[in-house]
Amino acid sequence: MGILPVLVWSSWNVSFGGPGTGSGPLSRPWYSTHKTQLFGVLLAAASNFLISVSLNIQKCTHLQLACQIEPKPYYMSKRWWCGIVLLGLGEVGNFTAYGFAPIALVAPLGCVSVIGSAFISVLSVKKTMRTADILGGTLTVTGTYLLVTFAPNVPQEFTARQVQNYLVSWPFLVYSILEIIIFCVLLYFYKRKAVKHIVVLLMMVALLASLTVIAVKAVASMIILSVKGKMQLTYPVFYIMIVLMATSCAFQVKFLNQAMHLYEATAVTPINFVFFTTSAIISGVIFYREFQSAALLSLFMFLFGCLLSFLGVFVIARNKKEEHLQVPFIDCGHIPGQNLTGKIQPDSHSSCYGALNNEDDLVKS
Secondary structure, rough: OOOOHHHHHHHHHHHHOEEEOOOOOOOOOHHHHHHHHHHHHHHHHHHHHHHEEEEEEEEHHHHHEEEEEEEEHHHHHHHHHHHHHHHHHHHHHHHOOOOOOOHHHHHHHHHHHHHHHHHHHHHHOOOOOOOHHHHHHHHHHHHHHHHOOOOOOOOOOOOOOHHHHHOOHHHHHHHHHHHHHHHHHHHHHHHOOOOOOOOHHHHHHHHHHHHHHHHHHHHHHHHEEEEEHOOOOOOOHHHHHHHHHHHHHHHHHHHHHHHHOOHHHHHHHHHHHHHHHHHHHHHHHHOOOOOOOOOHHHHHHHHHHHHHHHHHHHHOOOOOOOOOOOOOOOHHHHHOOOOOOOOOOOOOOOOOOHHHOOHHHHHHH
16 A cells, blocks of 8 residues: 555544544544534524525515515415524524534524525525625635534533523623623714714624523523423523523614614625624623633634634625615606606795695696
8 A cells, every 4th residue: 555545544534533543523532522512503504594595585575576566465475474484493493502502603603594595596586696605605614614623612501500600700790891881882872973883783783692692592501401301490590591682682683673774784794794793702702601721723713714704704795786676666757758847846935835736837837
């Protein structure tokens, strides 16, 4: 065989779990150690893909209904309800994934929804595949691989007592105070100064999202432990976390809808993904102490994977045209064969303000 083939074969065994005993990212020891975490990753990826499918189904339904002569309400369409069911399944899967994998790993996997929407729209809405979609998808897949490989390997089952201790720990208290101060400052500019810049709106969404993911992970973990026989639902902290999750999620949706109303989705989607992922990772590091014992190289490669995912989402969303519903209307100024010379609404200084013009005057004009 020669020395070089033997070295290549042995290195392949060590790195990718061949017949030899290795500790690479696909070896048997790595799989047995990260089995629970890998299940959470697959569940989160599948859930985000379901969400992208559901959004495209709803979009196709709205486009088809808008093209009909007498469009029926969208909630009367079976296809629209199918999309809603898939959306609910995707959100439930995302919720469950937080109980099996770290926040720092589940949150960045939201990029799967962006990639899925870009490629599914090629089939459903008959869009053309762009070079930016292929490049962005490649960057995002590479970043996701680095995220999964170098994610922190910490226990993911947190009891109610552990959650209580984390709530009163000084790192989280300091983080909460800083977050409340920043949120109040942004809310002051939003309410009093009428500053509705996209960064202001999405920063408030991200600050609320950090509380949401903390509560979601705590609730999911306590439910999983209760299903396994270790009852955690009798502790008051479980219901406190449910209230925190519902409240923060409701206000998060409010500000996100405001951003979607004022700005295009192609601008909101990548910025919101970056802000949400960053705040979720920071909250997971501070509250659940992820990366506490991680090596410096693993931390660097994980952050590099996040950067690649961010770039991939920005490349996919960059210069992407918005799809608008084609609503038929009549432009009074462009009626074929007619010249509109009279005023539809009289001048406010005239005597007939607020009333229709005389029919004889209209005939003369």
